[in-house]
Amino acid sequence: MIFDYFYLIQINSPIIRPFYSVCAITLVIGSIGMVGKTLKQGWQHLQQLHQIPCSRCVYFTGDYRLKCTIYPSQALTEEAIGCRDFEATSSLTPPPCSKRFKG
Numbered sequence: 001m002i003f004d005y006f007y008l009i010q011i012n013s014p015i016i017r018p019f020y021s022v023c024a025i026t027l028v029i030g031s032i033g034m035v036g037k038t039l040k041q042g043w044q045h046l047q048q049l050h051q052i053p054c055s056r057c058v059y060f061t062g063d064y065r066l067k068c069t070i071y072p073s074q075a076l077t078e079e080a081i082g083c084r085d086f087e088a089t090s091s092l093t094p095p096p097c098s099k100r101f102k103g
Helices: 002-009 017-049
Strands: none
Touching: none
C-alpha cells in the first residue's frame, strides 16, 4: 500500500516540483533577511563603539599596560561611554602608542 504512492515523491514529479521551488525560494529569502539583520546589528554596534571617547581624553596613555590613569579597567570599553572624568585633549590626534618595554 505504501508503494502505491511512491510515484508522488519522485524528484521530477509535477506534483512535488512546485513544493521544492517554494522551499528553495523561502530559504533564499530567509537567508537574505538574516544577512540583512546581521549587517544592521553590526552597523549599530559599530556606531556605539565609535562613541567611546578614550582615545580623545587627556588621561588616555596609549600604553597597553595602563590605558587610562583614572579608570584602567573601563578604558576602551563600552563602559567608558559617558565617563564623568573625560577631558578632551587639545590636539585632534591621539597620543602615540608607547614602545615595547625593554628591560
